[in-house]
Amino acid sequence: MSESANPLGAFLRARRELVTPEQAGIPAAGVRRTPGLRREEVAMLAGISADYYLRLERGRDRHPSLQVLESIARVLQLDDD
Template structure:
């Protein structure tokens, strides 16, 4: 399911295809059928299970934590703008846009 109803999954897949194993520090062993990182490699590097990453990419889990999204952004080499887009797709609030309390005046 990678249609318009699964924008997060489509984004993750597209970005995963752009990161080479060499860029991620993953040893290349044998023939690879995918141009970028495998799902299992992204999951391992992000510190999440391969099953959970698969659920995210397929749209079966649409509420990942900000910590998971930040880890994925790091693994996928996202810049600040693209990271904010990822957070927005998942319904998270980009770090720079979080509400901050105004300083108290004494």
């Protein structure tokens, strides 16, 4: 699925890359292959399954609840501004 067909997934990936593990309260554990948080880390911190988060990023679930969106927004350090 292209990024234009899945804007939520593209946004989540871009934001996930901007938040360091240290900013999210996760101790640094050596060299990381990807910048920012791993999908599994976002899911754990948001209180959702890694599989569900992956479905959101890949556009297979397009109707997350407000509670899930708020939890992910908190982890990705988004605010109302």
